[in-house]
Amino acid sequence: xxxxxxxxxxxxxxxxxxxxxxxxxxxxxxxxxxxxxxxxxxxxxxxxxxxxxxxxxxxxxxxxxxxxxxxxxxxxxxxxxxxxxxxxxxxxxxxxxxxxxxxxxxxxxxxxxxxxxxxxxxxxxxxxxxxxxxxxxxxxxxxxx
Amino acid sequence: xxxxxxxxxxxxxxxxxxxxxxxxxxxxxxxxxxxxxxxxxxxxxxxxxxxxxxxxxxxxxxxxxxxxxxxxxxxxxxxxxxxxxxxxxxxxxxxxxxxxxxxxxxxxxxxxxxxxxxxxxxxxxxxxxxxxxxxxxxxxxxxxxxxxxxxxxxxxxxxxxxxxxxxxxxxxxxxxxxxxxxxxxxxxxxxxxxxxxxxxxxxxxxxxxxxxxxxxxxxxxxxxxxxxxxxxxxxxxxxxxxxxxxxxxxxxxxxxxxxxxxxxxxxxxxxxxxxxxxxxxxxxxxxxxxxxxxxxxxxxxxxxxxxxxxxxxxxxxxxxxxxxxxxxxxxxxxxxxxxxxxxxxxxxxxxxx
Numbered sequence: 001x002x003x004x005x006x007x008x009x010x011x012x013x014x015x016x017x018x019x020x021x022x023x024x025x026x027x028x029x030x031x032x033x034x035x036x037x038x039x040x041x042x043x044x045x046x047x048x049x050x051x052x053x054x055x056x057x058x059x060x061x062x063x064x065x066x067x068x069x070x071x072x073x074x075x076x077x078x079x080x081x082x083x084x085x086x087x088x089x090x091x092x093x094x095x096x097x098x099x100x101x102x103x104x105x106x107x108x109x110x111x112x113x114x115x116x117x118x119x120x121x122x123x124x125x126x127x128x129x130x131x132x133x134x135x136x137x138x139x140x141x142x143x144x145x
Numbered sequence: 146x147x148x149x150x151x152x153x154x155x156x157x158x159x160x161x162x163x164x165x166x167x168x169x170x171x172x173x174x175x176x177x178x179x180x181x182x183x184x185x186x187x188x189x190x191x192x193x194x195x196x197x198x199x200x201x202x203x204x205x206x207x208x209x210x211x212x213x214x215x216x217x218x219x220x221x222x223x224x225x226x227x228x229x230x231x232x233x234x235x236x237x238x239x240x241x242x243x244x245x246x247x248x249x250x251x252x253x254x255x256x257x258x259x260x261x262x263x264x265x266x267x268x269x270x271x272x273x274x275x276x277x278x279x280x281x282x283x284x285x286x287x288x289x290x291x292x293x294x295x296x297x298x299x300x301x302x303x304x305x306x307x308x309x310x311x312x313x314x315x316x317x318x319x320x321x322x323x324x325x326x327x328x329x330x331x332x333x334x335x336x337x338x339x340x341x342x343x344x345x346x347x348x349x350x351x352x353x354x355x356x357x358x359x360x361x362x363x364x365x366x367x368x369x370x371x372x373x374x375x376x377x378x379x380x381x382x383x384x385x386x387x388x389x390x391x392x393x394x395x396x397x398x399x400x401x402x403x404x405x406x407x408x409x410x411x412x413x414x415x416x417x418x419x420x421x422x423x424x425x426x427x428x429x430x431x432x433x434x435x436x437x438x439x440x441x442x443x444x445x446x447x448x449x450x451x452x453x454x455x456x457x458x459x460x461x462x463x464x465x466x467x468x469x470x471x472x473x474x475x476x477x478x479x480x481x482x483x484x485x486x487x488x489x490x491x492x493x494x495x496x497x498x
Binding site: 031032036039042103105108110112117126128134142144 | 161334346347348349350351353356357359360456475476479480483484485487489490496497498
C-alpha cells in the first residue's frame with residue numbers, strides 16, 4: 001500500500017503535532033515543531049489541490065482574456081473623445097493569454113491604472129479582472145486557511 | 146547565515162550579564178561592580194530582541210537599584226529596514242520632554258562588539274502587556290473595559306501622541322510630508338520598497354490595491370506625530386492605566402487618521418466591538434476628538450485601512466522572504482508564506498470584490 005504525496009504530508013503533520021512537538025521541552029523548539037506541523041498541513045493541501053487549481057486557473061485566464069479583448073474592441077469602435085485604448089493594455093492581455101497565468105494580470109492592471117482607471121472601458125476591464133481574481137484568491141484560501 | 150554571524154563578533158549571550166555590568170559601570174557612576182540580576186529575554190514581536198534585567202550598584206553615597214530594558218538588533222529581524230535602533234533612540238529622547246508615555250532611553254550602542262549587536266538601553270517601565278491575540282489577553286482587556294479606566298487612558302495615550310508639538314520636540318528629522326497627498330504617497334512608496342526587497346513575485350490583487358491607493362490618495366490637512374502601530378499589545382498597562390507606549394518602530398510625521406484607522410480596524414479586535422479590544426467606539430470618538438480637537442474623518446480612515454492591507458501584505462512578504470533567503474531560520478516566518486494570501490484576500494474584500 002502506498003500513500004499519495006498529500007496523504008503522506010498530512011500524516012507527517014499529524015505525527016509532528018501529536019507525538020513530536022508535545023515531547024519537546026524547550027519552549028522555542030516546541031513552537032518550531034508545531035510550526036513544522038502547520039506548514040506540512042499547508043503543503044499537503046497544496047499537493048492535493050494543485051492539479052485542480054491549475055486547470056481552473058487556465059480556464060479562468062482564457063475566459064478573462066476573451067472578455068478583455070471584447071471590452072477593448074468595443075472601446076476602440078466607440079466614438080468618444082477619451083482617446084484610444086493604449087497599446088500597452090492590448091499587449092498585456094495577449095501576454096496573459098500566452099502565459100495562461102493569472103499572475104500576468106498584474107501587467108494589465110498596471111496598464112489600466114496608467115491609462116485612465118475611470119474610463120468606462122477600463123472600469124469594465126477591471127471588473128472582469130476582479131471577478132477572476134476573486135476566484136483565484138478563493139482557491140488560494142483553500143490552502144492558506 | 147545564522148543570527149550570530151549577522152551580529153558580528155560580539156560577546157556570547159551567556160556572558161551578557163557580565164558584559165552589561167561592565168557596560169553600565171561608568172555610565173551609572175558606580176564606585177564598584179554593577180550586579181546584573183533577573184536577566185531574561187522576553188518574546189515580544191518579531192523585530193528586535195528584548196531583554197529585561199535589574200542592575201544593583203553603589204555610588205559614593207548610597208546603594209542603588211534600577212530595572213532596565215535592553216533592545217538589540219540581531220540583524221535579521223522582520224521590519225529591520227523600517228526600525229533602525231538609532232532612530233528609535235532619537236525618537237525616545239525627543240519624547241522625554243512631551244506628555245507621551247514612553248520609556249526613557251538612556252544609551253544607544255551602535256558597536257556590535259560591545260553588547261553583541263547594536264542596542265538601546267532604556268528604562269524598564271512597570272506594567273504588563275497581555276497579547277490581544279490570545280484568549281487570556283482578550284479576557285484581560287474585556288475585564289478592563291468593564292472597569293472603564295483603561296479605555297479612557299488608552300484613548301488619552303493616543304491623543305497625547307497626536308498632541309505632541311513635533312517641531313518643538315525635534316522630531317522633524319523623521320521627514321515632513323509636503324502639502325497634499327504626499328503623506329499617503331510616501332507610505333505607499335515605503336511599503337512598495339519592502340515588497341520589492343522581499344523577492345516575492347507579487348500578485349495582481351496587490352497591483353490593483355497599489356494602483357487604487359495611488360489614484361485615491363487623500364490630502365492630509367494636518368500633520369501630527371503618528372505612532373504607526375497603536376493597539377493593545379503595543380502598550381504597557383499598570384493599574385488600568387497605560388504606563389508606556391512601546392514599539393516605536395513605524396512612527397512618522399503624518400496624518401493622525403493613520404493611527405485612528407488602526408484603532409478602528411477590525412484587524413485589531415477579535416470577536417468584540419471594542420476598538421483594539423478595549424475601547425467602546427463612542428467613548429473613543431468623543432474623548433479623542435475632545436482631547437485633540439481633531440475631527441475623525443471616517444472616509445480617510447477607510448482609505449488608510451486599505452493602506453494597512455498593503456502594509457500587511459508587505460510585512461508578510463518580507464517575513465516569508467527572510468526565511469526564503471536563509472537569513473532567518475524561525476519557522477514562524479516560513480508560515481507567513483500563506484499569510485500573504487490572507488492579507489490579499491482581505492484587500493480584495495476591502496476593494497469590494
